[in-house]
Amino acid sequence: MAAGFSVAAVGSILKSLDPIALGDITNLGMTNTVHPETFAGTGGELLAEQISAIGAKFIFICNSSGMGPLCDAVVDRPNLQFIQGVSENQVVAMADGYAKATGQASFACFSRVGGPIASANMYNAMKDRTPVVIVTDHMDSQADGRDGHEDLDDWLDAFKQYTKWRWLVKEGNRIPEWVGHAYKVSSTSPGGPTFVRIPRNVLYQRSKGEIFSRESMSVPMDITPNPKHVARAAQMLIEAKSPILHVGHEVWTSGGRSQLVELAELLAIPVTQAWSWAADFPTDHPLYLGGYLDPMRFPDSIDLFINLGTNLPDPGSNLSAIPRTAKIIHARVDSRQLGADYPIDLAIVADVKETAQALTESVKSMLTNERLAKLKQSRSDATRAFTEKLKQSYLTAARNGWDEAPVTWPRLLLTLNEMLDEDAIIVEEVGTEDWLLRSFPFADGKKTKIGRTLGRSLCWGMGAAIGVKLARPNNQVASLQGDGGFLFGQSDSLWSMSRYDVPIITVVCNNRSYDEPRNNIMMKGGRSRQENKDMICYLGSPDVEFTHLASAFGIKGEKVTNPSDLKPALQRAIKTTRDGRPYLLDVLVARTGLAADSTWYPRYSVAASRERKV
Numbered sequence: 001m002a003a004g005f006s007v008a009a010v011g012s013i014l015k016s017l018d019p020i021a022l023g024d025i026t027n028l029g030m031t032n033t034v035h036p037e038t039f040a041g042t043g044g045e046l047l048a049e050q051i052s053a054i055g056a057k058f059i060f061i062c063n064s065s066g067m068g069p070l071c072d073a074v075v076d077r078p079n080l081q082f083i084q085g086v087s088e089n090q091v092v093a094m095a096d097g098y099a100k101a102t103g104q105a106s107f108a109c110f111s112r113v114g115g116p117i118a119s120a121n122m123y124n125a126m127k128d129r130t131p132v133v134i135v136t137d138h139m140d141s142q143a144d145g146r147d148g149h150e151d152l153d154d155w156l157d158a159f160k161q162y163t164k165w166r167w168l169v170k171e172g173n174r175i176p177e178w179v180g181h182a183y184k185v186s187s188t189s190p191g192g193p194t195f196v197r198i199p200r201n202v203l204y205q206r207s208k209g210e211i212f213s214r215e216s217m218s219v220p221m222d223i224t225p226n227p228k229h230v231a232r233a234a235q236m237l238i239e240a241k242s243p244i245l246h247v248g249h250e251v252w253t254s255g256g257r258s259q260l261v262e263l264a265e266l267l268a269i270p271v272t273q274a275w276s277w278a279a280d281f282p283t284d285h286p287l288y289l290g291g292y293l294d295p296m297r298f299p300d301s302i303d304l305f306i307n308l309g310t311n312l313p314d315p316g317s318n319l320s321a322i323p324r325t326a327k328i329i330h331a332r333v334d335s336r337q338l339g340a341d342y343p344i345d346l347a348i349v350a351d352v353k354e355t356a357q358a359l360t361e362s363v364k365s366m367l368t369n370e371r372l373a374k375l376k377q378s379r380s381d382a383t384r385a386f387t388e389k390l391k392q393s394y395l396t397a398a399r400n401g402w403d404e405a406p407v408t409w410p411r412l413l414l415t416l417n418e419m420l421d422e423d424a425i426i427v428e429e430v431g432t433e434d435w436l437l438r439s440f441p442f443a444d445g446k447k448t449k450i451g452r453t454l455g456r457s458l459c460w461g462m463g464a465a466i467g468v469k470l471a472r473p474n475n476q477v478a479s480l481q482g483d484g485g486f487l488f489g490q491s492d493s494l495w496s497m498s499r500y501d502v503p504i505i506t507v508v509c510n511n512r513s514y515d516e517p518r519n520n521i522m523m524k525g526g527r528s529r530q531e532n533k534d535m536i537c538y539l540g541s542p543d544v545e546f547t548h549l550a551s552a553f554g555i556k557g558e559k560v561t562n563p564s565d566l567k568p569a570l571q572r573a574i575k576t577t578r579d580g581r582p583y584l585l586d587v588l589v590a591r592t593g594l595a596a597d598s599t600w601y602p603r604y605s606v607a608a609s610r611e612r613k614v
Helices: 013-021 043-054 065-075 088-102 115-128 157-162 172-187 200-204 227-239 249-253 257-267 352-366 369-399 409-419 433-439 461-471 492-499 515-522 546-552 563-578
Strands: 037-042 058-062 081-085 106-110 132-138 165-168 194-199 206-211 243-247 271-273 288-291 304-308 327-332 346-349 425-429 448-450 477-482 505-510 556-560 583-588
Touching: 037 043, 037 065, 043 065, 043 172, 043 200, 043 206, 058 065, 058 088, 065 106, 065 132, 065 200, 081 088, 081 461, 081 492, 088 106, 088 115, 088 132, 088 448, 088 461, 088 492, 115 132, 115 157, 132 172, 132 200, 165 172, 172 194, 172 200, 172 206, 194 200, 227 304, 227 327, 227 346, 227 352, 243 257, 249 257, 249 352, 257 352, 257 369, 288 369, 288 433, 304 352, 327 352, 369 409, 369 433, 409 433, 409 505, 409 563, 425 433, 425 461, 461 477, 461 492, 492 546, 505 546, 505 563, 546 556, 546 583, 556 563, 563 583
Parallel strands: 058 081, 058 106, 106 132, 132 194, 165 194, 243 271, 243 304, 271 288, 304 327, 327 346, 425 448, 425 477, 477 505, 505 583, 556 583
Antiparallel strands: 037 206
8 A cells, every 4th residue: 555645735744844954953863972873683673773873754766676674664663754756867866855855865766777767867867966974775786796687897987977976885884974974075165966785685684773862863064165265256356347246056955045144235246147056146236147158238338256055157169258357356165166167266165154244344454434335325226227127128028929829938937936835845857947047036035946957867857856745845836848758757746646646736838849949050051040940849739738648647747829818727727726736827838039930841651651551
């Protein structure tokens, strides 16, 4: 009998998880001492005990004979809840979404041969530095290394690029040690997925091991910056005529968005958003410019580029390179990427929240209130006027074609913003980040953005939305998914949505095309562009009926082809999810960019090529 569980009914149960989201290590049903406790049982029981001691509520799992000992252990541990997926890749996506929404490491378990199919979302998690602990079984110890059933010479090496740390457990009594170590490495900033394999016979063997509390494995990473570096950076800020703040995901993971806002407002510094799975600066703030493009001539040519919590823009890009004359300050906790692409004037290895706060205090200490006000006023009014002009320009452009069918992207996104709850969470995997950031107010107390991944490997969004809803059951969650991305095996997640009553509004943005790749190919001006032949990006013929896919899993949905039908459809979706069930909208949206009107593709028929009708 399948374990019963409903996200719609779990709000009160999950209140016990609030301390986890807040970083409180008390009242989690674990020891409050750093000294480990001894436990005797099977390897599967030791694994379950250690996961429980860390404070986890959910284990994201896929069908696996090798996970039998863990299944046996969880039968008697009602504090642990399996959330099952039908493909390993979606299981990792669920765990990734949960970790992003809670800020805590999550656990994904699956078969020893599930790694290759899971690798796409392991890669995405690595690019985003998401803390996901992945545990699989392994060939029995006595048969290892013989190229036998479900075996390779080196399973760990295959995932070296996708994981922060990997280990093959050899002794049952050390399962908690290595799983605990995987948690510590994964959750210590900069985070990332870790990978532990345990031989099946070791999972069945009984042994005695030490169980470690989360407290004993937590490494505080609120590293303060060097005061000398802070003072120098503050002086550079004061002297700059036209500074800019460029921000990325470490702002969000450090919890430093409010400190960043205070720093920006102190001197009216314009802010640009790097590629990120989060919105790292409030998108409705008058200092927010959107994505960074060179040359940004506002207020003047940039003379100081302050890069907080992200990679520097690509120096090989004509659109995003930093001006050669600008000084560069690069601050983040991931020291491996500091100054990786440009010579920089000042590097700061520290937590971004601590850095922003220290910079604010340092600038204040160097200037009188009158001098501060004068510096701020010199660009505040102009910046606010400029960003307001950007906003109005977008809204004006959005009104062009507002009533056209197929639905335009601005019409879809602005309508979603109007209809969804003020504090809704948007999990997105579409190629329209700039439109998205301009359509929704992502800010404290308002909507939250999770996705798209920095890895850009499609097949993440649907599973991730499930993980987000599990983490935040009392927030409305909408999953924005491209039709092309959905076709990357994401119908698998409809099974989990239906089984566990995960009330998510899934919006399939269906333009029957991969717009991004088509534009990237066509803009090169090669033969595809010269002949206006879309060789691989048109997705019509067949025109996929996504609502039929949803129906196959017991999920209601409807198709929207006319913009006037969008609001009524959303109202039905909202009602259904408030009643506790998922809902899918298949919205026909307009293609954009080069050769957008082309429906040509290289046709071929196997049936027509036959010599015999067999």
